[in-house]
Amino acid sequence: MHPGGIQYDPALGGGATWDVGCYGFDxxxxxxxxxxxxxxxRWHAEGGAAVDTTGVAVLDFGAGRSALVDYSFDYGPRSRYELQGTRGSISVRNAWAYxxxxxxxxxxTLDGTREEVLPAADPYQHQAEAFxxxxxxxxxxLVSLADSRxxxxxxxxxxxxxxxxxxxxLS
Incomplete structure (x- = not known):
């Protein structure tokens, strides 16, 4: 991520929350x-940046359900998420970036572990094609206006x- 890029310009909606964090909370x-x-x-702005460069968020969905999302321009590339439930977990590596x-x-699950491998693909190309x-x-x-809002x-x-x-x- 280049500090002179639009991701670092607050006037253009820059910052880690909007550039990379949105994938995790979505x-x-x-x-x-x-x-x-x-x-x-909570945020951190590395080197006095005018925007957040690292953030962590907790989303409380009630009834003991929550999401913890961390994101950053400051540490190595990651593109993964994990969902944990009472009967198992799903971990997705290279969810949207490479x-x-x-x-x-x-x-x-309690019955064991299995992996599904999807071929390399450009998620942004798929998004543009679907639109x-x-x-x-x-x-x-595929994504409704209500979901985007x-x-x-x-x-x-x-x-x-x-x-x-x-x-x-929020409620």
Whole structure:
């Protein structure tokens, strides 16, 4: 990540939360299929950057369900997430970043562990192609406007929490 790039320009929506953190908290929104009750975020700006370069967020979905998301421009590339439940876990490596690397999904349950390997692919190309197909055919996009608004609302709440140092309620 180049410190002179748009990711470091607050006027252009820069910062780790919007550039890389959004992928992690969007996975949590997808997994729980709802808006969290509240969120909390803390940030660090390496070298006096004008934007957050590292962040950690906690999304509280109520009933003992939560998501912990960490993201950064400051440490090595990662593109993974893990979902843990009462009956097992799913870990996804190379979830969205590297078009020349396979995606490995590890599913662990009390009955054992198995892996699914997906071929290398460019997720941004797939996103653009899916959007183009929706426009051409008039079909609903894979990600709805409501889902996109929810992701933006949660991102804004994380920004507010990091700025104020307090939890932000969303429901």
């Amino acid at each position: 996975v949590a929104l997808w997994a729980f299929d709802r808006t969290p009750d509240s969120v909390r975020a 078009s020349d690397e396979e995606c490995v999904i590890t599913i662990a 183009g197909a929706a426009v051409r055919t008039g079909t609903a996009p 929810r992701t933006a609302r949660v991102g804004e709440a994380l920004v507010e929490s990091a700025r104020t140092g307090v939890d932000v309620r």
